[in-house]
Amino acid sequence: MTDHRDPMRRCIICRQSLPADAMLRLIVDEEGQIWPDLLRQLPGRGAYHCMGDGCLSACSDKRLQVLKKDFSVVFPQWEALRLRIEHVLDKQQQRMFSRLGRTAAIGRDAVMHRLWNNAPVVLLLAEDAGDALVRQIQDAADKRGHAGDGCELVRVAGRDWLGRMLGRDQVAVAALDASAMAGKLKQYCVWYGRMKVSG
Ligand SMILES: [Zn+2]
Known part of the structure; x- marks a missing residue:
């Protein structure tokens, strides 16, 4: 996994490093809203979620506070973010299907x-x-x-x-x-x- 086009990234929840391609990129907009960047094309600094079973069930507003270190994020937000992730996944799957x-x-x-x-x-x-x-x-x-x-x-x-x-x-x-x-x-x-x- 030393391909430079696919660097390693650390999951914000479990801190595990994985190839960026295997993870979900998140970005934070100017209003402090977190958005999934499924295709990893949106500009700006991102944060990464591994989307593993454990990290999804553990994800919460409390766990997302870690983003405050690098971004100004509005809370609570996990429920909104969950819906956004489901929505982009649904749309993208529809396109691919x-x-x-x-x-x-x-x-x-x-x-x-x-x-x-x-x-x-x-x-x-x-x-x-x-x-x-x-x-x-x-x-x-x-x-x-x-x-x-x-x-x-x-x-x-x-x-x-x-x-x-x-x-x-x-x-x-x-x-x-x-x-x-x-x-x-x-x-x-x-x-x-x-x-x-x-x-
Ligand atoms: Zn994780």
């Missing part, structure tokens, strides 16, 4: 079929997909040539949500061809899922 969804396998039969050929995929499985379907998909994924390799399984918010993302009613499972964008989308899905659980 509308590009990647065209080649996605949607629904059990299509996904099972996609799994039979061994091209790398990102599997998205709704939290409320149901045990039988989860087991079936998991088994099929495990049976592939390189079990666990080239086949990443991600639990996402729910059937309604995944359906909305893919322009359908409800979708319990979908498979995206592996790509840099699918990998990024997977990361956002994981973050979004954690936000929902910790909320």
Whole structure:
């Protein structure tokens, strides 16, 4: 991880250093409002959140006080910031799904079929997909040539949500061809899922 385009950053909550690309950048505007900078394009100094399970459930106005050291921040703010993060994640995922969804396998039969050929995929499985379907998909994924390799399984918010993302009613499972964008989308899905659980 010595790539200069992706420097290490320290999480404001757990103090752990990670590649900036694996973290959520936050910026503080002139009114002291904190905003998520998902694409890391906004000017100015940023602060970083690792978006790990523990750091999301531990995040609070009290923990965000650490930002006062470098920024003038208005409090309370965590609830507003949480909504902003969910909102940008939702919008960005929608954008990415509308590009990647065209080649996605949607629904059990299509996904099972996609799994039979061994091209790398990102599997998205709704939290409320149901045990039988989860087991079936998991088994099929495990049976592939390189079990666990080239086949990443991600639990996402729910059937309604995944359906909305893919322009359908409800979708319990979908498979995206592996790509840099699918990998990024997977990361956002994981973050979004954690936000929902910790909320
Ligand atoms: Zn952290």
